[in-house]
Every structure is written in C-alpha cells, then in structure tokens.
Amino acid sequence: MKKIWAIRIHLQLDKRIRELALFNLAIDSKLRGCDLVELHVRDIAQGNQIVSRAIIMQRKTHSIEDHHHLSSGPMRVLFEALRKEVLALDPCVNEEFLKPYVAYKAETNFVDVMPQAKKLRLSLNMAFHEIDDSKGLCVNITDLGH
Numbered sequence: 107m108k109k110i111w112a113i114r115i116h117l118q119l120d121k122r123i124r125e126l127a128l129f130n131l132a133i134d135s136k137l138r139g140c141d142l143v144e145l146h147v148r149d150i151a152q153g154n155q156i157v158s159r160a161i162i163m164q165r166k167t168h169s170i171e172d173h174h175h176l177s178s179g180p181m182r183v184l185f186e187a188l189r190k191e192v193l194a195l196d197p198c199v200n201e202e203f204l205k206p207y208v209a210y211k212a213e214t215n216f217v218d219v220m221p222q223a224k225k226l227r228l229s230l231n232m233a234f235h236e237i238d239d240s241k242g243l244c245v246n247i248t249d250l251g252h
Contacts, residue, residue, distance in 0.1 A: 110133060113129060114126065114129065114130070117129060131145075168203040168204055168205055169203050170203060170208075172203065172205065173203070173208070173221045175221035175222055175223055176221045181221060181222075181223075181224075181225075181226065184226055185208075185219065185221065185226060188219065188226065189201070189208075192210050192217060193210075196212060198212050199211070199212055200212075206220060207219055207220045207221075207229075208221070214231065215231050216230070216231045216232070217229065217230050217231065218231075229247070234246040234248060
C-alpha cells in the first residue's frame with residue numbers, strides 16, 4: 107500500500123495529471139491494462155462531469171491453451187508454421203487469441219484462424235476475386251460471416 111501511495115504522490119508532484127487519473131482508475135477499479143487502454147472519455151464522463159459510477163466490461167483474456175485443437179500434435183505444428191509466417195509479414199501485425207479463433211490484425215483483422223480437429227480454417231478479409239486459389243479450396247462467405 108505504501109508503494110501505491112508513493113506512486114500517487116510522485117505523479118501529483120510531477121503534475122502528471124493524466125497518468126495519475128489512469129493510475130487511480132486502474133487501482134480503484136481493478137481493471138487490467140488491456141481493459142484500461144480501451145476506455146474512452148465517454149465511458150467515465152458525461153459532458154464536463156465525471157460519472158460517479160461506470161460499468162466497464164472486462165474482456166476475457168484467452169491464450170493458445172484455450173484452443174484444445176492446438177494443444178499438441180499436427181494442428182499445433184501447422185498453426186505454429188502459419189503463425190510464424192503471418193507475424194513475419196510486418197512488425198505492426200498483432201495476434202489476438204479469442205475464444206473461437208485467433209485473429210491477426212494490422213489496422214483491422216486480415217485473417218482469422220479457427221482451429222479444428224483436422225484442419226485450420228482461415229477467414230481472409232479480402233475480396234474473393236483477389237484470391238489465387240489453384241486448388242479450388244476457397245469459399246466465398248462474404249454474405250455469411252464466419
């Protein structure tokens with residue numbers, strides 16, 4: 107507790123108001139960093155007034171362990187090879203493990219990987235006519251979603 111107050115006092119003395127507000131909000135609300143950075147001013151203020159209570163939904167953090175088809179074996183090997191190539195495309199590519207799939211995004215999702223028992227199903231965010239699919243494996247799901 108002394109360390110928390112030391113940080114608060116340090117931020118106050120340095121007049122780092124934004125950092126102090128974020129620190130206080132994180133400590134007092136027990137939000138995780140990934141949830142805290144997603145906050146918008148409109149989530150905690152109305153006009154010029156700070157709301158006394160705000161409801162912030164925490165996102166569940168998932169990992170590779172949440173995808174039982176990727177726990178081991180050939181699907182894990184295949185996924186790791188694909189993962190390496192996708193992340194090597196550009197330094198700004200981010201990987202996000204969600205419950206049903208793994209998302210790869212730069213500015214927006216460009217590929218989602220849905221691990222299945224005997225295959226990895228990929229959803230590409232691109233125009234269907236731009237895909238070079240010599241084996242005819244692709245299906246246009248533009249109007250269906252994934």
